[in-house]
Amino acid sequence: MSGRSRLDAFVVAAPGLEALLLDELTRLDVRPARAVKGGVECSVTWPQLWAVHLRSRLATRVLVRVWRFRATTWGELEAGLKGVQWGEWLADDAVLDVQATCSKSSALYHSDAVAERAAAVIGRPAGDQVVQVRVLDDVVTVSLDATGPALFKRGWRGPAGRAPMRETLAAALVLASGWDRRSPLVDPFCGSGTVAIEAAMIARRMAPGRRRSFAFQQWPTFSADAWGRLLRGADGDVIDRCPPILASDRDDGAVAAAQENAAAAGVGEQVDVQRRSISDLTLPARAGWLVTNPPYGRRVGGEGGGAGAGAGAGGGDVRDLYDRFGQVLRASGAGWRIAVLAAKETPVARLGLPFTSAVHTSNGGIPVDVWCGQVAPPA
């Protein structure tokens, strides 16, 4: 291991998920940690860095800060970069992708030029280990991406459907809903199954990073023995008990994709996927949580009733859909708690429930809210 026992890390989250991520990291014993715009700044040990990758359901990636200095000239940038002990962080044969972002308030404000200059000074062949050089108000921060492909790529997704949501957002939706992990959970607009699969993994305490590899595994500080212990610990935490998780969609292709994805994620037995239109849904008598990402009704048109965020459901159609959804809730949903991911244009009000926004974030570039409410319990 390197001489450092603690690392400065920046755990990146989708905007709006910072507070949920801070809560999750605190539960993973990551301290001190502080939510800032776009993520959480924290101090971690090496095993904690690895454990966050294995266990975080909300993080997008983790950047490790390796060096910081002031630079207002190319000479200062080059001298500063020469101070980084690359051998402490990276294997001798590591191949790098040097990226830069600069604030306009810096003397060195041209990102492409900074990236080029930095790559030349570092002098390693081009490849996939990302080195990030950030210049903010003349302060240069050099970070290494510990993650590789973003953490929402859990390694189980096969067929994507037409508008799959990110696994990190699906997990955020389930966590923000306040689901107790013991009551039934229903997603009647399941698409490729992301919400139901994340819910089953949460209930069974399955580590989301169990099926993939990470950039830090190529670093000289990586310990295969310690990692093996973390994996065995994560496997030991998994429980079989899981409440009923019911996923349905009116689209045959979505149903097939959800079944395939659930099996690949190791929760095929826990997630019950059925082909059903919302009009035919009857909620189980035992009240639980309905957690879903219905068509937004943002894009008008599309080819038929597919899985697009609003495909096949122009403004009027989507109003009908929400009216029918509201009828289902009134008919069989007494006492059910509802969490709906919706865009600004989505007519959530037609569900006829008092809702409050639990999270404001974005999905595929569209600003969205997680609206939470409850159908009145039986009198």
Ligand SMILES: C[S@@+](CC[C@H](N)C(=O)[O-])C[C@H]1O[C@@H](n2cnc3c(N)ncnc32)[C@H](O)[C@@H]1O
């Ligand atoms: C935004 S997508 C859900 C995406 C999903 N969260 C995922 O990760 O793949 C909305 C889904 O609602 C389904 N849908 C549209 N109208 C429906 C209806 N009337 N009844 C049931 N499902 C419907 C579509 O087929 C689509 O799969």
